[in-house]
Amino acid sequence: MIESQIESRNYIGGEWVPADSGEVEEVRNPARPSEVLGTAPRSDRGEMERAVAAAQEALPGWRSALPAARGQILLRAADIIDSRSEELARLMALEAGKPLGESRAEVSRAAAIFRYYGSEGWRLYGVEAPSTRPGVRITSTREPLGVVGLITPWNFPLAIPSWKMAPALICGNTVVIKPAANAVLNAAELVRILEEAGLPGGVVNLVMGPGGSSGDALVRDERVRAISFTGSTAVGLSIQERAAGKKVQLEMGGKNPYVVMEDADLEDAAAKVAYGAFGYAGQKCTASSRAVVVEEVYEAFLEQVVEATRALKLGEPLDEEAVIGPVINESQYESILGAIEQAREDGRVVLDGGATGPREEGYYISPVIVADVDNGSKTAREEIFGPVLAVIKARDFDHAVEIANDTRYGLTAGIATRSLRYAEEFIERSQTGLVNVNLPTAGVEFQVPFGGSKQSGVGGREQGMAAIEFYTGWKTASVLAL
Ligand SMILES: NC(=O)C1=CN([C@@H]2O[C@H](COP(=O)(O)OP(=O)(O)OC[C@H]3O[C@@H](n4cnc5c(N)ncnc54)[C@H](OP(=O)(O)O)[C@@H]3O)[C@@H](O)[C@H]2O)C=CC1
Numbered sequence: 001m002i003e004s005q006i007e008s009r010n011y012i013g014g015e016w017v018p019a020d021s022g023e024v025e026e027v028r029n030p031a032r033p034s035e036v037l038g039t040a041p042r043s044d045r046g047e048m049e050r051a052v053a054a055a056q057e058a059l060p061g062w063r064s065a066l067p068a069a070r071g072q073i074l075l076r077a078a079d080i081i082d083s084r085s086e087e088l089a090r091l092m093a094l095e096a097g098k099p100l101g102e103s104r105a106e107v108s109r110a111a112a113i114f115r116y117y118g119s120e121g122w123r124l125y126g127v128e129a130p131s132t133r134p135g136v137r138i139t140s141t142r143e144p145l146g147v148v149g150l151i152t153p154w155n156f157p158l159a160i161p162s163w164k165m166a167p168a169l170i171c172g173n174t175v176v177i178k179p180a181a182n183a184v185l186n187a188a189e190l191v192r193i194l195e196e197a198g199l200p201g202g203v204v205n206l207v208m209g210p211g212g213s214s215g216d217a218l219v220r221d222e223r224v225r226a227i228s229f230t231g232s233t234a235v236g237l238s239i240q241e242r243a244a245g246k247k248v249q250l251e252m253g254g255k256n257p258y259v260v261m262e263d264a265d266l267e268d269a270a271a272k273v274a275y276g277a278f279g280y281a282g283q284k285c286t287a288s289s290r291a292v293v294v295e296e297v298y299e300a301f302l303e304q305v306v307e308a309t310r311a312l313k314l315g316e317p318l319d320e321e322a323v324i325g326p327v328i329n330e331s332q333y334e335s336i337l338g339a340i341e342q343a344r345e346d347g348r349v350v351l352d353g354g355a356t357g358p359r360e361e362g363y364y365i366s367p368v369i370v371a372d373v374d375n376g377s378k379t380a381r382e383e384i385f386g387p388v389l390a391v392i393k394a395r396d397f398d399h400a401v402e403i404a405n406d407t408r409y410g411l412t413a414g415i416a417t418r419s420l421r422y423a424e425e426f427i428e429r430s431q432t433g434l435v436n437v438n439l440p441t442a443g444v445e446f447q448v449p450f451g452g453s454k455q456s457g458v459g460g461r462e463q464g465m466a467a468i469e470f471y472t473g474w475k476t477a478s479v480l481a482l
């Protein structure tokens with residue numbers, strides 16, 4: 001239980017302000033839906049227009065500040081995140097239903113992201129190239145894009161806003177962020193931390209409101225030079241159309257395969273697939289939702305993965321031992337239960353989970369594993385974003401790779417094997433942005449490029465140096481001294 005409800009507000013031009021209409025949305029605890037954690041302003045287009053104007057006004061000062069001075073603020077933010085880690089982790093567990101252990105890891109990850117980009121200010125390198133013309137000096141330097149719009153989901157309520165905001169800021173851009181309705185309290189805390197770290201008013205602006213109105217206003221605003229979005233494929237692809245003329249980065253869904261070869265350590269593979277499929281109830285774009293297993297070890301793997309899944313505790317997010325919490329909200333709960341019905345038709349149920357009790361007692365769904373799934377079926381093709389694992393039989397390595405790649409998504413893929421040849425060939429042939437050998441598909445590192453191919457990702461990659469590339473443009477100057 002929380003001690004008192006949190007009344008969150010928009011942050012525009014350095015002021016914490018309510019929605020123009022005064023309307024609010026309740027924020028509820030997915031583990032106890034009757035519990036109201038707080039409220040968020042129900043903003044519309046007008047608030048978004050003012051937030052963009054504030055970001056535009058703050059731009060000249062921020063872009064001309066020394067990168068090292070911008071970096072100092074990010075480094076201070078990292079220290080504040082660390083100093084408040086337990087409180088932030090508990091808020092994440094309450095609002096996003098993320099088990100405490102994983103919430104703690106995400107808070108540390110957010111601090112590390114701010115630290116990493118805080119020092120990137122020293123490395124905003126340009127290039128000097130030889131000219132084809134005598135006496136001409138050519139330099140290409142990086143410039144900020146201007147005002148950037150960030151639209152973030154609820155499933156990584158601190159890490160994703162951090163890995164979008166920190167690189168945008170170090171490069172000298174100003175920001176307007178629209179967080180998901182189910183992650184507003186976390187987003188507001190992060191912005192409060194940046195304010196406390198000394199970020200000038202207007203450099204980051206936060207507007208809470210429905211995606212269809214305030215989010216749409218951000219996407220369409222001509223003053224906004226770039227949009228970085230994480231969320232569903234349908235919304236992402238529609239943003240690509242609405243944001244015509246802007247630089248766009250879309251991180252969308254996944255239907256991530258984990259191939260299990262005959263030479264794998266089956267116990268290890270089963271543990272990694274189970275964690276990848278069911279950690280945080282499968283609500284990750286990197287979740288292992290398809291296990292593709294060669295026939296030689298198929299039945300043995302099924303036994304092991306059921307056992308490994310049974311070992312994962314489903315419980316209250318504040319329970320130290322829990323790995324699987326509730327799903328985020330009623331609409332996801334309904335949609336996942338519908339997908340489970342479909343999965344029962346599409347395969348042989350080897351672990352029969354589903355709703356664990358009345359929804360009023362929390363949106364809990366226990367893991368479901370279906371075997372003998374055809375890769376052409378709905379269960380194997382559509383992102384469920386819930387605790388459902390489809391197991392698909394492959395004849396051999398080539399067939400497994402073919403099945404793994406036979407999807408409209410291309411975010412991440414894994415393989416369990418002891419063979420260097422399988423591992424290297426899988427890396428080579430996998431049509432994904434990330435490949436993991438004997439490691440879970442979920443859980444990415446911030447210092448390297450992150451993102452997918454096909455309908456998992458459009459635009460430049462996030463994180464690592466790729467984010468610097470996204471949040472800057474190049475200016476080439478040619479000079480002939482007379
Ligand atoms: N790739 C990933 O990591 C994620 C994938 N998903 C996928 O999406 C499904 C649904 O989850 P959901 O939260 O509804 O995802 P959405 O794609 O609807 O939401 C993601 C973000 O986009 C905003 N948004 C929604 N509609 C618009 C719009 N028309 N214009 C601009 N912004 C908009 C949302 O705001 P608001 O919350 O106010 O609607 C939120 O901030 C999941 O089942 C999962 O498959 C979801 C989250 C993360």
Ligand SMILES: O=C(O)CCC(=O)C(=O)O
Nearest residue numbers: 155284285286442443444
């Ligand atoms: O697995 C991770 O660490 C990141 C997942 C992610 O970015 C997402 O689900 O949106």
